[in-house]
Amino acid sequence: MSKKILIVYGSRWGSTEEISNKLKQQLEEKKYEVDIIDLKSKQKQISNFNDYSGILIGTGISIGKWTKHVKKFVTKNMNVINNNKNFIVGIFLSSGLASEQEKRDEAIEKFILNKFEKMGINLGDNIMYDAFGGVYDLSETTKLSGLMQKMLKMAGKEDPEHIVVGERKDFRDWDQINNFLEKFVSKIQ
Ligand SMILES: Cc1cc2nc3c(=O)[nH]c(=O)nc-3n(C[C@H](O)[C@H](O)[C@H](O)COP(=O)(O)O)c2cc1C
Numbered sequence: 160m161s162k163k164i165l166i167v168y169g170s171r172w173g174s175t176e177e178i179s180n181k182l183k184q185q186l187e188e189k190k191y192e193v194d195i196i197d198l199k200s201k202q203k204q205i206s207n208f209n210d211y212s213g214i215l216i217g218t219g220i221s222i223g224k225w226t227k228h229v230k231k232f233v234t235k236n237m238n239v240i241n242n243n244k245n246f247i248v249g250i251f252l253s254s255g256l257a258s259e260q261e262k263r264d265e266a267i268e269k270f271i272l273n274k275f276e277k278m279g280i281n282l283g284d285n286i287m288y289d290a291f292g293g294v295y296d297l298s299e300t301t302k303l304s305g306l307m308q309k310m311l312k313m314a315g316k317e318d319p320e321h322i323v324v325g326e327r328k329d330f331r332d333w334d335q336i337n338n339f340l341e342k343f344v345s346k347i348q
Pocket residue numbers: 169170171172173174175176218219220221222223224253254255256257292293294295303307308310311
């Protein structure tokens with residue numbers, strides 16, 4: 160019987176969603192059975208974590224924050240994440256900060272390690288994590304609201320290399336994402 164992996168994610172503008180779908184596709188190519196849940200959707204009942212060999216949890220970052228649905232999920236399922244050493248957990252995010260390779264450690268510190276510390280969750284050997292780059296979309300087809308576009312344009316004044324008016328800039332490194340998945344899979348017995 161093939162092993163089952165659960166992917167749960169929160170994504171405001173689709174970047175983390177695309178990463179999650181890509182991870183699902185790659186896992187299925189490796190013959191895993193995958194359930195994927197957009198945490199903001201209504202049908203997010205997870206019947207039994209024991210059905211799964213591993214879980215991937217992804218979030219986008221806005222103004223330094225995870226999505227509220229991801230925060231709720233992690234808080235609610237703290238015990239599952241903390242206690243079961245046979246259960247492999249992979250945490251990932253898509254953020255502007257991690258768009259530069261040299262800033263990935265800073266993004267991990269700020270958006271993963273500090274947050275888990277605040278929640279009182281120890282990251283044991285069964286938990287791995289990484290910070291992926293983000294998408295800055297100020298093109299005509301952007302999904303950002305007017306207010307969000309305004310905020311991003313303001314941030315762009317400090318960071319004109321990454322945030323460009325009229326353009327969609329994608330800083331996700333698919334090799335990095337692939338390496339993360341390989342590492343995750345290698346931990347599953
Ligand atoms: C309004 C706005 C605020 C953002 N704030 C941050 C931030 O505080 N830190 C960061 O690293 N990236 C920030 N970003 C970049 C996002 O993390 C990036 O666009 C990411 O790909 C979003 O993922 P999602 O589409 O899955 O939500 C921000 C983007 C927008 C549009």
